[in-house]
Amino acid sequence: MEQIRSLIANGDLRPGDRLPAERELAKQLSISRPSIRAGLRMLVARGVLRAKHGSGTYVADGPPSLDSEQLSLLADLHGFTFDQMFEARQVLEVQVAGLAAERATAEHLATLSEEIAEMYAALDDPQQYLIHDIKFHRAIAAASENPILATLVEMVSAVMYDQRRETIGRAHDFKESVEMHQRVYRAIRSHNAEEARRSMHEHLALAHKAYRTEEGKLSKKKK
Amino acid sequence: MEQIRSLIANGDLRPGDRLPAERELAKQLSISRPSIRAGLRMLVARGVLRAKHGSGTYVADGPPSLDSEQLSLLADLHGFTFDQMFEARQVLEVQVAGLAAERATAEHLATLSEEIAEMYAALDDPQQYLIHDIKFHRAIAAASENPILATLVEMVSAVMYDQRRETIGRAHDFKESVEMHQRVYRAIRSHNAEEARRSMHEHLALAHKAYRTEEGKLSKKKK
DNA sequence: CGATAAAAATTGGCTTTACCAATAGGTGAG
DNA sequence: CTCACCTATTGGTAAAGCCAATTTTTATCG
Numbered sequence: 001m002e003q004i005r006s007l008i009a010n011g012d013l014r015p016g017d018r019l020p021a022e023r024e025l026a027k028q029l030s031i032s033r034p035s036i037r038a039g040l041r042m043l044v045a046r047g048v049l050r051a052k053h054g055s056g057t058y059v060a061d062g063p064p065s066l067d068s069e070q071l072s073l074l075a076d077l078h079g080f081t082f083d084q085m086f087e088a089r090q091v092l093e094v095q096v097a098g099l100a101a102e103r104a105t106a107e108h109l110a111t112l113s114e115e116i117a118e119m120y121a122a123l124d125d126p127q128q129y130l131i132h133d134i135k136f137h138r139a140i141a142a143a144s145e146n147p148i149l150a151t152l153v154e155m156v157s158a159v160m161y162d163q164r165r166e167t168i169g170r171a172h173d174f175k176e177s178v179e180m181h182q183r184v185y186r187a188i189r190s191h192n193a194e195e196a197r198r199s200m201h202e203h204l205a206l207a208h209k210a211y212r213t214e215e216g217k218l219s220k221k222k223k
Numbered sequence: 224m225e226q227i228r229s230l231i232a233n234g235d236l237r238p239g240d241r242l243p244a245e246r247e248l249a250k251q252l253s254i255s256r257p258s259i260r261a262g263l264r265m266l267v268a269r270g271v272l273r274a275k276h277g278s279g280t281y282v283a284d285g286p287p288s289l290d291s292e293q294l295s296l297l298a299d300l301h302g303f304t305f306d307q308m309f310e311a312r313q314v315l316e317v318q319v320a321g322l323a324a325e326r327a328t329a330e331h332l333a334t335l336s337e338e339i340a341e342m343y344a345a346l347d348d349p350q351q352y353l354i355h356d357i358k359f360h361r362a363i364a365a366a367s368e369n370p371i372l373a374t375l376v377e378m379v380s381a382v383m384y385d386q387r388r389e390t391i392g393r394a395h396d397f398k399e400s401v402e403m404h405q406r407v408y409r410a411i412r413s414h415n416a417e418e419a420r421r422s423m424h425e426h427l428a429l430a431h432k433a434y435r436t437e438e439g440k441l442s443k444k445k446k
Numbered sequence: 447c448g449a450t451a452a453a454a455a456t457t458g459g460c461t462t463t464a465c466c467a468a469t470a471g472g473t474g475a476g
Numbered sequence: 477c478t479c480a481c482c483t484a485t486t487g488g489t490a491a492a493g494c495c496a497a498t499t500t501t502t503a504t505c506g
Contacts, residue, residue, distance in 0.1 A: 005299060023456095031489090031490090037459085046297075051458065053456080076228065076232040078281070079273055084372075088375070152379075204454090255461045
């Protein structure tokens with residue numbers, strides 16, 4: 001694992017590059033294939049590599065996928081609550097929205113706009129709506145031009161996705177939600193950092209409230 | 224991996240618990256031992272499990288260790304810069320300090336105080352100082368009573384540790400640094416959230432500046 | 447000559463077997 | 477009763493073989 005890691009740190013391996021086959025790596029580094037596989041497995045688990053059966057192993061390029069990532073396991077372990085999750089999002093994403101407003105390029109704005117359009121198109125499909133909701137927030141994080149913050153937002157949004165995916169209901173008012181997103185988008189487009197922070201804060205507060213009431217309904221039903 | 228994960232999610236496995244031996248797990252789940260090991264390895268890599276040679280495999284209880292964690296690999300991959308790291312810390316830790324001021328218990332305060340004492344004791348040992356510096360910041364995150372935020376702070380501080388461990392010099396003014404920490408600590412102890420945020424912000428800004436000048440000296444020396 | 451389908455080679459995934467290394471706990475000597 | 481040693485348990489590594497998915501090549505047909 002350390003040998004591969006140093007290859008990446010030295011810049012010999014760039015994102016998207018393909019690694020030599022396991023059998024060849026084993027020969028080159030003079031260690032057995034199972035050991036090679038053990039190291040690769042760890043790096044895959046950490047999201048640094050992606051293995052494709054029959055094709056090869058590649059250095060990760062894009063952001064982590066929506067499914068089952070890093071923090072999600074720790075979520076099960078420590079039992080993260082919704083309140084804690086929204087608090088974390090407030091801490092992170094409000095400031096990130098401010099940075100995005102200061103730095104967003106034309107490409108970033110285009111991506112944001114596209115995701116909002118997708119949200120409109122998915123107003124009656126909660127699953128799809130959730131996906132594009134999260135993609136919108138990730139796009140804002142990308143627009144902050146700080147890959148560390150972008151990665152953190154990606155991780156908490158993965159937890160969010162995992163927790164909401166199964167239980168999302170139709171009780172939520174998506175129309176209002178998408179309008180809040182619009183407001184955040186406009187603030188970022190006009191490079192108004194303060195308004196971006198304020199609108200993101202309100203958006204998250206409202207979403208938090210909406211999920212709380214929805215959760216209340218569910219637990220009521222259980223009775 | 225999924226089977227173990229569900230055991231944890233269901234609460235059948237609590238932090239600190241010991242898992243059955245690999246050979247026994249293999250029999251119970253009717254899969255080969257290397258496959259068992261593959262799954263365990265992934266969970267170890269993600270910080271959910273800890274394997275102890277000769278003893279057994281345990282569910283992680285405490286925070287991740289200082290060495291080589293999650294984000295550090297992504298740091299190598301995406302080439303995080305110091306400026307980006309301090310920006311991320313500003314976004315995260317300033318707000319976290321505010322939450323800590325609102326919620327810190329007597330135990331939290333005791334831990335914080337201990338770490339400051341350790342910092343005083345290590346004024347002429349940069350390596351030790353760095354360790355307790357980071358532990359102090361993690362203790363603040365723990366005092367926020369939000370495990371998500373605590374985990375995020377732990378991850379960025381691990382990156383910090385990895386990047387500074389080798390290159391830390393004696394040029395840094397540790398005396399001034401520890402006094403800044405004192406100020407943050409006092410604000411948290413008196414439950415003054417606003418002052419906690421302000422002092423944390425200034426502390427990070429100063430540390431950032433100090434590291435910048437130190438970095439400048441290093442690159443000068445290279446010439 | 448081009449396109450398409452089949453086959454061969456490449457590559458990651460899994461299993462079995464065997465042995466090494468570190469730790470823990472029991473056991474006997476003092 | 478204490479301490480050192482020895483043994484059994486447990487995670488770590490290695491080797492060889494086969495399966496499954498993918499890619500690439502090749503051959504066949506239009």
